[in-house]
Amino acid sequence: MIKNVVYSIKSPYRRSMDIASYTFGSGEKTCCVVGALRGTEIQQMAVCAQLVDTLRRLEGKGRMAKDGSVTVIPCANYYSMNIGKRFWTMDNTDINRMFPGYNLGETTQRIADGLFNAVKGYTYGVHVTSFYLEGEFLPHAKIMRVGDAAEGAYDSLADFGLPYGLIRTPHPYDTTTLHYNWLVWGCKAFSLFTTYTERTGTRSTQAAVNAVLRFLAARGIIEHSLHKGSHTHIMQEEDMTHIHTASAGVVKNRVSVGHEVNEGDLLCEIIHPLEGYSVERITAPAAGTVFFSYNKQLVMERADVFKLVPF
Amino acid sequence: MMIKVVSSAALPVTENLMIQKNRIEGAAEPCGKRVCIVTGTHGDELEGQYVCARLAKLLADGRQSLSGVVDIYPALNPLGIDSIIRGFPMFNLDMNRIFPGSASGSLAESTAYDIVKDIEGADICIDIHSSNIFLREIPQVRVNEQSEEALLPYALMLNVDLVWIHAAATVLESTLAYALNACGVKTLVVEMGVGMRITESYCEQLLAGIMNLLREIGMWRGAAGKVRSPEVSKDRSVGFVNSDAAGIFIPRVAHNSVVNAGDVIGSVLDPLTGMTVENAVAPCGGLVFTLREYPVVFGGSLLARIMGALQ
Numbered sequence: 282m283i284k285n286v287v288y289s290i291k292s293p294y295r296r297s298m299d300i301a302s303y304t305f306g307s308g309e310k311t312c313c314v315v316g317a318l319r320g321t322e323i324q325q326m327a328v329c330a331q332l333v334d335t336l337r338r339l340e341g342k343g344r345m346a347k348d349g350s351v352t353v354i355p356c357a358n359y360y361s362m363n364i365g366k367r368f369w370t371m372d373n374t375d376i377n378r379m380f381p382g383y384n385l386g387e388t389t390q391r392i393a394d395g396l397f398n399a400v401k402g403y404t405y406g407v408h409v410t411s412f413y414l415e416g417e418f419l420p421h422a423k424i425m426r427v428g429d430a431a432e433g434a435y436d437s438l439a440d441f442g443l444p445y446g447l448i449r450t451p452h453p454y455d456t457t458t459l460h461y462n463w464l465v466w467g468c469k470a471f472s473l474f475t476t477y478t479e480r481t482g483t484r485s486t487q488a489a490v491n492a493v494l495r496f497l498a499a500r501g502i503i504e505h506s507l508h509k510g511s512h513t514h515i516m517q518e519e520d521m522t523h524i525h526t527a528s529a530g531v532v533k534n535r536v537s538v539g540h541e542v543n544e545g546d547l548l549c550e551i552i553h554p555l556e557g558y559s560v561e562r563i564t565a566p567a568a569g570t571v572f573f574s575y576n577k578q579l580v581m582e583r584a585d586v587f588k589l590v591p592f
Numbered sequence: 593m594m595i596k597v598v599s600s601a602a603l604p605v606t607e608n609l610m611i612q613k614n615r616i617e618g619a620a621e622p623c624g625k626r627v628c629i630v631t632g633t634h635g636d637e638l639e640g641q642y643v644c645a646r647l648a649k650l651l652a653d654g655r656q657s658l659s660g661v662v663d664i665y666p667a668l669n670p671l672g673i674d675s676i677i678r679g680f681p682m683f684n685l686d687m688n689r690i691f692p693g694s695a696s697g698s699l700a701e702s703t704a705y706d707i708v709k710d711i712e713g714a715d716i717c718i719d720i721h722s723s724n725i726f727l728r729e730i731p732q733v734r735v736n737e738q739s740e741e742a743l744l745p746y747a748l749m750l751n752v753d754l755v756w757i758h759a760a761a762t763v764l765e766s767t768l769a770y771a772l773n774a775c776g777v778k779t780l781v782v783e784m785g786v787g788m789r790i791t792e793s794y795c796e797q798l799l800a801g802i803m804n805l806l807r808e809i810g811m812w813r814g815a816a817g818k819v820r821s822p823e824v825s826k827d828r829s830v831g832f833v834n835s836d837a838a839g840i841f842i843p844r845v846a847h848n849s850v851v852n853a854g855d856v857i858g859s860v861l862d863p864l865t866g867m868t869v870e871n872a873v874a875p876c877g878g879l880v881f882t883l884r885e886y887p888v889v890f891g892g893s894l895l896a897r898i899m900g901a902l903q
Contacts, residue, residue, distance in 0.1 A: 292891075373679075453765040454685060529604045584699055
């Protein structure tokens, strides 16, 4: 294992923030795994940390391929993590909206530039990340429909062994993410989403670690005995059924991610915040699996509360 | 004067998020034109608040001299303004990165959709921004190079000091201005002043420009003072000055002054040691149209922008 600092940034009163990378194996740059770019992505950092630990042991046992390497960058924003803030500590900008970065630009543009220079040139990229909607997801891998690199990589979604693989048509705001820019630069890039963001869970963390290990094993870069995981249902993200609230109040969920529901099944109730009666009962518009579930107690009108994968 | 609700959605506990506009219909002979003044997309940008207040009073008092309709939207993000939050509270994306929105999207996205639909059909829209809390800007109009031909004649009417014609970027396709220009509403983005403050002289300057524009397009028959001719960035270089060191920034030049290449723009000091850790110099001679307002800087913080001479 080789530990490097891929980028440093200075602060007035803290030691410089040094972004650490861990490289295993040698030779061709096969795969790069990036974790937390936001201060709340604790789970994403934990997945990468566990991956570093596992790869170190595999390398020690000679189970890394001789002609390839894997680099893991668990956390590129511990300044924000240490003060409990999601975005950049000073100006609240999002590093994952700054790629490919700019070395003479603002602080987060410089971080993105430094990081992107370190992660360029790999055949595969995996960003363990979180979505802008707050809630819980079924673990899944995603690829954006961008350029030639993506075209040949859709089937590789199955190599993570997760139940779902999504293909996303990018929005303009996606064009400054790490994932999008990796693809533009010819890297076969994927985003990996875990169930939680701000907390770890033994099973969910391990599920994400295993997904990356499976992906690496499928590329022949590690020898590792793992169960094959799930059969992966690969689908277009827009084919998912979105369910919104028509009212606001206190939400009481009746199902959670992973539940299979039939048309008409009760998904949640919205309760009047002061008078306690039910103001809305939200039912499944069609049969399917609960893929996303909003996880806050208070909910606004028109909020995304569930996404279903139709059967 | 007619107050209308453009978009409304219930919040969890007994109140509604409301986007409101003030419609002022002229009492002079109708001309069939409509101009929209919008501001408050970012909750920490307040310069537009004063412009809206002054304009609403001026037009209401002078309806006899007004033809057509002026719609004033003082707060596209009212919860952000109420709570000094730059973004849309409880939503992780910048509100000015989700336009044109979506009728079936989340609350922020459907609110964005309602706003665009309400403005659609107008002849001209002026989208007033301040800078953030970090930078002070002279009154300027920013025009995407793709819209230069259509917008520059109107930008010159607005009594600003600078028209900055900037390069197109995919990520900017999700701004309100881009969405409105795409649907035929000539939309001009004004930037001036600094976040969380009102610079009365700048607001009065822009107000005079708006009245001049209304007069030029045949909607205002009242008085409008002489307007200044702005510098136009076309064929000029823009020099960026970013800090490399961290500490506190003490400017050595005045905002809106002219400097020579190599002049010290400001110093970065280390308060712990008292040492000057960086003297930031001008990369080119010209007008300092942006100057850092907030003293604490990291490596990469923007200190100044300079509009160079004609090339």
